[in-house]
Amino acid sequence: MKKLLLATMITLASSGAMASIETKDWHDTASEEGKAFAEQAIVLDFFASPAEFGWTSERMLGNYIDLAHSRGVTGASITIGTPSESTWALYLEALKKYEKGIDVATTPIVRVRNVEDFQRAHDEGAYAVMWNNQSTMMLEAMPAE
Structure with missing residues (x-):
C-alpha cells in the first residue's frame, strides 16, 4: 500500500472570513518534486469550513473538490x-x-x-470524503429510537 500522507493543506477558521478558492490552491507555488509527490502519494486535505459560511454555495465546494483533485489531492x-x-x-x-x-x-x-477507501479512491481517480466531528455533543442529544 502506498504511503498515506495526512497533509493539512488548508484550515479555515470559523472567524467569519470568506476564503476564496485561490487561497486554497498550493499548486502554482509548489516545486516539481512536490507536485510529483502529490500525484503519487495519498494526500489528504483537512478543512472545517461550515456550510454557507466558508462555502457560500454548493458550487463553491464542488469547484474546490474538482480543483484539489486535479492537483493530486x-x-x-x-x-x-x-x-x-x-x-x-x-x-x-x-x-x-x-x-x-x-x-x-x-x-x-x-x-x-474504512481506511482502504482512501487507497481505492486514489487507484480509481476519485476523491475520498471522510466526515469528522469536533465533539460528540450531537450524540448526547440524539433522540432515542
Whole structure:
C-alpha cells in the first residue's frame, strides 16, 4: 500500500472570513518534486469550513473538490460536526448541506467507510470524503429510537 500522507493543506477558521478558492490552491507555488509527490502519494486535505459560511454555495465546494483533485489531492477529512451542531437534527442538517456540495463536483466521490477507501479512491481517480466531528455533543442529544 502506498504511503498515506495526512497533509493539512488548508484550515479555515470559523472567524467569519470568506476564503476564496485561490487561497486554497498550493499548486502554482509548489516545486516539481512536490507536485510529483502529490500525484503519487495519498494526500489528504483537512478543512472545517461550515456550510454557507466558508462555502457560500454548493458550487463553491464542488469547484474546490474538482480543483484539489486535479492537483493530486486524494481526498479530505471534512469537519461538519462542531459544538454549534449540538443536536442530532442540527448535525444532520449540516451533513445534508455538505452532501449537496460534494454532489455537484464533477470528480467521482468515494465516501470513506474504512481506511482502504482512501487507497481505492486514489487507484480509481476519485476523491475520498471522510466526515469528522469536533465533539460528540450531537450524540448526547440524539433522540432515542
